[in-house]
Amino acid sequence: MARNESKVLIFGGTGYIGNHMVKASIKLGYPTYVYSRPNSTKTDLLKEFQSLDATIIKGELEEHEKLVSVLKEVDVVISALAYPQVPEQLKIIEAIKTAGNIKRFLPSDFGCEEDRVTVLPPFQDFLNKKKLIRRATEEAGIPYTFVSANCFGSYFVNYLLHPHDHQREDIIVYGSGEAKAVLNFEEDIAIYTIRVANDPRACNRVVIFRPSTNIISQLDLISLWEEKTGRKFKKVHVSEEDIVTLSKTLPDPENIPVSILHSIFVKGVTADFDLEEKDLEASRLYPDLKWTTVEELLDIFQSNPPKPALAAFE
Numbered sequence: 001m002a003r004n005e006s007k008v009l010i011f012g013g014t015g016y017i018g019n020h021m022v023k024a025s026i027k028l029g030y031p032t033y034v035y036s037r038p039n040s041t042k043t044d045l046l047k048e049f050q051s052l053d054a055t056i057i058k059g060e061l062e063e064h065e066k067l068v069s070v071l072k073e074v075d076v077v078i079s080a081l082a083y084p085q086v087p088e089q090l091k092i093i094e095a096i097k098t099a100g101n102i103k104r105f106l107p108s109d110f111g112c113e114e115d116r117v118t119v120l121p122p123f124q125d126f127l128n129k130k131k132l133i134r135r136a137t138e139e140a141g142i143p144y145t146f147v148s149a150n151c152f153g154s155y156f157v158n159y160l161l162h163p164h165d166h167q168r169e170d171i172i173v174y175g176s177g178e179a180k181a182v183l184n185f186e187e188d189i190a191i192y193t194i195r196v197a198n199d200p201r202a203c204n205r206v207v208i209f210r211p212s213t214n215i216i217s218q219l220d221l222i223s224l225w226e227e228k229t230g231r232k233f234k235k236v237h238v239s240e241e242d243i244v245t246l247s248k249t250l251p252d253p254e255n256i257p258v259s260i261l262h263s264i265f266v267k268g269v270t271a272d273f274d275l276e277e278k279d280l281e282a283s284r285l286y287p288d289l290k291w292t293t294v295e296e297l298l299d300i301f302q303s304n305p306p307k308p309a310l311a312a313f314e
Contacts, residue, residue: 006103006198007074009033011061011081011092013049014042017110017152018080020190025078026052028194033057033074035067061088067095071102076197079108083256086129090136097140105142106197107133110189113148113208117269120247123259145202149189149209150182150270153297157183160218161225163301170234174243174261177218177235179268182210185292192282192289202280211283213293215271224295228302240266 008025012018013034025032026049034049036042038058046056059066071077077096079089089107096102107130112119114127115134137144162168192209196202216224219235226232243266247259263269275281283291292300 003031004029004198006076007031007033008076008078008194008197009035009070009074011035011077011079011089012085012108013080014040014045015080015082016155017186017189019045020186021078021080021193022049022054023052024187024190024194026054028191030076030194030198031055033070035059035070061085061091064091064095064098067092068098071095071099075102076104076106077102078106078193078197080110081108083126083129086133089133093133093136093140093142096142103143104197104203105137105144106147106193107137107144109134109147110149110193112150112263112270113206113273115206116273117263119263119267119269120244120259122247122252122255123263126256126259143203145196145199145204146206147193147196147209148206149193150184151264152189153183153185153214153292153294154301155186156181156264157221157294157297157301160221161301163225168233170236171222173218173222173235173237175237175240175266177222177237177265179265180215180217180271181264181268182270183214183216183221183294183297184209184211185297188289188292192286195286195289196280196282199285201285205280207280207282207285208275209282210271210275211291213291216294218265221294224298228298 008030010018010021013022014036022032022034032054034054035057036046037060040046050056057070079092081089086108096105109130114130134146161171189209196207222233243258243262247255247262250258
């Protein structure tokens with residue numbers, strides 16, 4: 001593929017969603033740079049990036065002058081830093097202000113649309129940190145795109161259905177199981193993110209990833225899985241009251257995953273608000289791209305069951 005002109009710098013490129021961002025950027029032909037800590041243990045992944053022609057830059061976020069010098073060599077900055085590092089993006093923002101040349105900054109969002117939801121306090125505290133970065137980006141006058149990618153499809157399908165466990169007879173259902181959630185394949189999220197990062201239409205806008213094919217309830221997801229596997233599962237419901245109680249009694253940060261489950265699968269925050277005329281929705285922006293549907297994602301899981309997901313609430 002011919003190389004595109006914009007140079008893309010990715011922070012958190014060895015992380016869960018970040019590694020998909022790096023590969024998508026390379027696949028779409030952008031000169032791609034990965035800013036990685038000198039003591040990173042993800043050496044095999046960094047070598048893979050290098051083999052794909054990515055440039056690896058070793059450094060800490062505290063190294064302001066180094067950050068500025070790196071930023072002056074690129075055009076687009078994407079942060080995929082994990083939750084504990086979200087506040088550290090203020091250092092990236094300061095460096096971008098000093099460099100003065102960045103055409104677009106995408107902070108580490110990639111979840112629900114934090115400016116338009118109300119959730120349980122532990123999750124709200126989580127989102128408030130992301131909102132702080134959004135406001136700091138706006139106040140700095142940095143050209144931005146805020147990406148609301150909703151749920152990581154592979155992670156949550158794996159977590160909800162346990163497709164690797166062929167002996168399991170029960171599936172936990174949070175609340176009634178009827179609330180709708182938006183489940184998007186991580187590889188698709190990455191491709192669409194690289195597209196919007198370089199799209200003038202998405203400058204200083206929020207882009208919501210909500211394809212109609214990927215909106216599904218827990219009960220419908222389980223039914224689809226039963227059809228594909230020929231198995232029948234016992235549904236074990238965890239009440240909203242029990243989940244709320246856990247969000248209040250579990251220590252931090254264990255209370256955060258519980259609150260996220262409540263928000264997504266009990267309250268349906270990723271799908272319960274109407275898109276407005278001013279909203280940019282990714283599947284409408286790029287009719288040339290095709291989302292992996294939830295059903296297709298289940299086909300992938302059926303043929304190649306993943307490793308167990310990290311337990312957040314069981």
